[in-house]
Amino acid sequence: MSDTDPINRQILLVSRPAGEATADNFRLVKTPLPPLASGQVRVRNHYLSLDPYMRGRMNDSKSYAAPQPLGEVMIGGTVGEVVESQNPKFKPGDKVLGMFGWQEYGTSDGSGLKIVDTAHVPISAYLGAVGMPGVTGWYGLNRIIEPKAGETVVVSAASGAVGSVVGQLAKVAGCRVVGIAGGADKCSYVVESLGFDACVDYKAGNLYQDLKAAAPNGIDGYFENVGGPVLDAVLPQMNAFGRIAVCGMIARYDGAPVPLQHPELILTQRLKVQGFIVNEQPDVWPQALRQLGELVAQKKLHFRESIAQGIENAPEAFLGLLKGRNFGKQLVRLV
Amino acid sequence: MSDTDPINRQILLVSRPAGEATADNFRLVKTPLPPLASGQVRVRNHYLSLDPYMRGRMNDSKSYAAPQPLGEVMIGGTVGEVVESQNPKFKPGDKVLGMFGWQEYGTSDGSGLKIVDTAHVPISAYLGAVGMPGVTGWYGLNRIIEPKAGETVVVSAASGAVGSVVGQLAKVAGCRVVGIAGGADKCSYVVESLGFDACVDYKAGNLYQDLKAAAPNGIDGYFENVGGPVLDAVLPQMNAFGRIAVCGMIARYDGAPVPLQHPELILTQRLKVQGFIVNEQPDVWPQALRQLGELVAQKKLHFRESIAQGIENAPEAFLGLLKGRNFGKQLVRLV
Numbered sequence: 001m002s003d004t005d006p007i008n009r010q011i012l013l014v015s016r017p018a019g020e021a022t023a024d025n026f027r028l029v030k031t032p033l034p035p036l037a038s039g040q041v042r043v044r045n046h047y048l049s050l051d052p053y054m055r056g057r058m059n060d061s062k063s064y065a066a067p068q069p070l071g072e073v074m075i076g077g078t079v080g081e082v083v084e085s086q087n088p089k090f091k092p093g094d095k096v097l098g099m100f101g102w103q104e105y106g107t108s109d110g111s112g113l114k115i116v117d118t119a120h121v122p123i124s125a126y127l128g129a130v131g132m133p134g135v136t137g138w139y140g141l142n143r144i145i146e147p148k149a150g151e152t153v154v155v156s157a158a159s160g161a162v163g164s165v166v167g168q169l170a171k172v173a174g175c176r177v178v179g180i181a182g183g184a185d186k187c188s189y190v191v192e193s194l195g196f197d198a199c200v201d202y203k204a205g206n207l208y209q210d211l212k213a214a215a216p217n218g219i220d221g222y223f224e225n226v227g228g229p230v231l232d233a234v235l236p237q238m239n240a241f242g243r244i245a246v247c248g249m250i251a252r253y254d255g256a257p258v259p260l261q262h263p264e265l266i267l268t269q270r271l272k273v274q275g276f277i278v279n280e281q282p283d284v285w286p287q288a289l290r291q292l293g294e295l296v297a298q299k300k301l302h303f304r305e306s307i308a309q310g311i312e313n314a315p316e317a318f319l320g321l322l323k324g325r326n327f328g329k330q331l332v333r334l335v
Numbered sequence: 336m337s338d339t340d341p342i343n344r345q346i347l348l349v350s351r352p353a354g355e356a357t358a359d360n361f362r363l364v365k366t367p368l369p370p371l372a373s374g375q376v377r378v379r380n381h382y383l384s385l386d387p388y389m390r391g392r393m394n395d396s397k398s399y400a401a402p403q404p405l406g407e408v409m410i411g412g413t414v415g416e417v418v419e420s421q422n423p424k425f426k427p428g429d430k431v432l433g434m435f436g437w438q439e440y441g442t443s444d445g446s447g448l449k450i451v452d453t454a455h456v457p458i459s460a461y462l463g464a465v466g467m468p469g470v471t472g473w474y475g476l477n478r479i480i481e482p483k484a485g486e487t488v489v490v491s492a493a494s495g496a497v498g499s500v501v502g503q504l505a506k507v508a509g510c511r512v513v514g515i516a517g518g519a520d521k522c523s524y525v526v527e528s529l530g531f532d533a534c535v536d537y538k539a540g541n542l543y544q545d546l547k548a549a550a551p552n553g554i555d556g557y558f559e560n561v562g563g564p565v566l567d568a569v570l571p572q573m574n575a576f577g578r579i580a581v582c583g584m585i586a587r588y589d590g591a592p593v594p595l596q597h598p599e600l601i602l603t604q605r606l607k608v609q610g611f612i613v614n615e616q617p618d619v620w621p622q623a624l625r626q627l628g629e630l631v632a633q634k635k636l637h638f639r640e641s642i643a644q645g646i647e648n649a650p651e652a653f654l655g656l657l658k659g660r661n662f663g664k665q666l667v668r669l670v
Contacts, residue, residue: 227599251599259594264562264586267610274609275602 006033009311010073011102016060019255021322025058026074026315033105041090041113043098043106045080048311048332049127050318051161052248074102074314077132079116079123080334090115097126102314104334120297128161128329129303130292136278137165137223138288140245141173143281144274145221149174152215154234157225158199159186161303161329162247165292166223167196168301175221178214180207180230182324189327194302208233218242224249228258235265246275304328341368344646345408346437351395354590356657360393361409361650368440376425376448378433378441380415383646383667384462385653386496387583409437409649412467414451414458415669425450432461437649439669455632463496463664464638465627471613472500472558473623475580476508478616479609480556484509487550489569492560493534494521496638496664497582500627501558502531503636510556513549515542515565517659524662529637543568553577559584563593570600581610639663 007030014027036042057068057075068075078101082094087110090096097114100106116126128134140162147153153170157163158179167190170177179190179199187199198214200207211233218239224231227249238244250258266273278284295301306326308317314332321330342365349362371377392403392410403410413436417429422445425431432449435441451461463469482488488505492498493514502525505512514525514534522534533549535542546568553574559566562584573579585593601608613619630636641661643652649667656665 227602231598246602249599249602251597251603257596258599259596260598261592261594262586263566263595263598264584264593266608267562267581267584268586270610270612270615272607272609273601274607275605277605280605 006105007031008033008103008105010104011311011314012072013058013068013070013074015070017058021055021058021319023315023319028312033107036084036086036107038086039109040085041082041087041108041110042084043078043080043096043100043108043113044083045078045100045104045106045334047079047124047127047307048102048314048334049077049131050314050321050326050330050332051076051132052321054318055322075099076101077127078106078334079126080106095123097131102311102332104311117293121293124305124307124329124331125296125303127331128305129165129301130289130296132278133161133329134165134292135285135288136247137162138169138292139278139281139284140223140247140276141166141169141221142288143284144245144272144276145170145223145243147173147175147221150176151220152176152178152217152239153221153223154178154180154211154215154219155223155225156180156202156230156234157248158190158196159194159304159327160225163223163225164190164194164303164328165301168194168295170221171195171197172295172300176215176217178211178219180211180226186327189304193304202230208236211237221245223247226250228253232261235260235262235271238265238269238271240269242269242271244271244273246273249275306330308332310334341440342366343368343438343440345439346646346649347407348393348403348405348409350405352393356390356393356654358650358654363647368442371419371421371442373421374444375420376417376422376443376445377419378413378415378431378435378443378448379418380413380435380439380441380669382414382459382462382642383437383649383669384412384466385649385656385661385665385667386411386468387656389653390657410434411436412462413441413669414461415441430458432466437646437667439646452628456628459640459642459664459666460631460638462666463640464500464636465624465631467613468496468664469500469627470620470623471582472497473504473627474613474616474619475558475582475611476501476504476556477623478619479580479607479611480505480558480578482508482510482556485511486555487511487513487552487574488556488558489513489515489546489550489554490558490560491515491537491565491569492583493525493531494529494639494662495560498558498560499525499529499638499663500636503529503630505556506530506532507630507635511550511552513546513554515546521662524639528639537565543571547572556580558582561585563588567596570595570597570606573600573604573606575604577604577606579606579608581608584610641665643667645669 153175155163155166158181167177190199200210222244225248488510490498490501493516502512525534535545557579560583
């Protein structure tokens with residue numbers, strides 16, 4: 001390799017967390033880019049998506065997804081621009097969505113790459129409101145909660161990439177929408193910028209009562225992104241025949257399991273509680289992405305991004321995401 | 336009233352339990368029967384059904400059903416024979432199903448009374464396998480669990496009125512069926528008389544491992560009649576996309592709440608957990624009763640009854656039911 005060979009900076013997972021994930025679990029490496037083979041396409045990634053699911057992949061435990069192998073580039077969704085192509089389906093300048101992971105360049109035979117329209121939708125939105133987080137919100141709301149106009153829908157992590165979509169779609173559906181978020185800034189944003197009817201700050205220490213005041217008619221649908229004490233505060237306020245879509249749920253806190261205090265409410269209120277993973281629901285993606293893309297293009301679906309700069313800052317941004325330090329969809333800008 | 340007036344013996348609820356229900360909560364009274372008015376029908380009850388839901392009605396707490404008023408006859412399903420009628424829809428000798436409660440005679444304008452066919456189905460079955468318990472099992476299995484041939488279905492309280500129907504219907508659907516019951520006698524009955532593939536005795540103290548041995552391919556559907564530690568043993572053995580129908584769930588044990596230890600499994604295994612009350616699902620009753628009646632008439636659906644004799648013994652039989660002392664559907668014979 002010469003000084004002029006293009007260099008790809010990558011982040012590898014080099015060890016598994018013992019408890020909390022730390023920066024030591026990752027390593028930045030510089031790798032020369034080999035010439036393209038016939039049929040291949042090379043993409044300069046513009047944005048990397050950081051998502052909570054990645055923490056699960058860092059473990060070696062049995063889960064619904066294979067663990068991230070050690071010594072390999074961390075997985076992750078990316079958007080970028082084709083810079084070189086030996087594949088007739090792609091040409092330089094095409095904007096594409098892919099799963100190239102935590103690195104500046106991706107090389108692919110084209111499978112799994114999708115050309116996206118950036119004329120009406122910002123490219124980064126394909127990692128958020130018009131991407132996996134958006135479809136996650138769409139699925140949980142429309143296929144599990146199935147909201148009816150006039151019902152009350154509550155969503156936790158309301159200012160986040162998934163929660164913000166859930167709440168705005170529920171407003172479109174004619175519901176009273178109450179967010180739960182951490183801190184006054186996020187709550188203001190949820191109400192003033194996203195248009196929720198109310199938002200409860202769980203850090204204020206009075207979640208049950210504050211939620212009761214914000215949802216005086218009880219809760220018909222709940223989109224769960226966090227679990228633990230938040231779910232314990234929501235569950236007794238669910239109306240009969242309520243639906244809970246479980247998208248995220250803490251399993252351990254400081255090493256201890258986090259039980260659900262009153263599971264009998266599932267019976268007494270005749271609730272449906274259903275977990276889901278959106279990648280297992282491929283049928284809904286086209287319909288969901290079409291609706292989400294239209295709403296974003298019409299500026300009827302708002303979103304916010306936390307953007308870290310440079311691949312070298314991806315681990316720190318990711319650890320901050322796990323602690324809830326992001327405000328909106330967490331991205332890393334790679335250009 | 337003269338000595339020859341017919342006397343109706345009734346059991347009233349006279350106080351609400353503080354903790355466990357006791358015999359003191361009930362009182363036997365003798366009430367003369369007034370003459371029938373025009374349009375009325377009088378039924379001599381043959382059997383009274385005792386069911387766990389009655390315990391909830393004894394409380395004054397907010398629940399899905401109105402509390403049983405103090406000083407009135409305890410509610411309950413009954414079957415019996417019309418002995419006198421001023422209503423053209425009924426004639427003496429008709430066998431009828433009703434909700435006359437804990438008493439020897441019922442008087443009605445005919446609403447809520449249903450004539451039943453006792454030529455092919457024993458009259459008491461209309462309080463069990465071809466009644467509310469049967470439809471409860473039918474609904475939870477067919478509308479929530481939705482079993483597919485080859486799947487494994489587990490049911491708790493397997494020898495009971497509901498559980499025995501669930502398991503036998505799941506066998507008809509081509510499933511591997513595992514019961515959970517208390518004691519060797521009940522487990523033998525579940526396997527040998529009801530035809531389950533296996534039954535685990537939770538009293539043997541090794542529920543998780545015994546269940547794992549009995550359901551080696553994991554659990555796809557679970558019909559929950561009890562909750563608590565049984566649910567904690569089942570949940571980690573649920574397969575991806577498993578369904579749990581929640582029909583009964585303990586809320587307190589010795590006064591303390593009974594948490595669910597690992598609610599995060601709902602997400603990691605993408606489970607659907609749904610509570611239901613069969614009286615709220617009137618649409619399914621005709622279809623369910625038709626199928627259940629046919630299976631009983633063809634002797635393909637077996638059931639067992641625990642029969643107490645005499646209205647005066649209803650309280651004791653009911654308290655035994657709450658402690659699991661019954662073996663099969665608990666009835667009181669009133670003739």
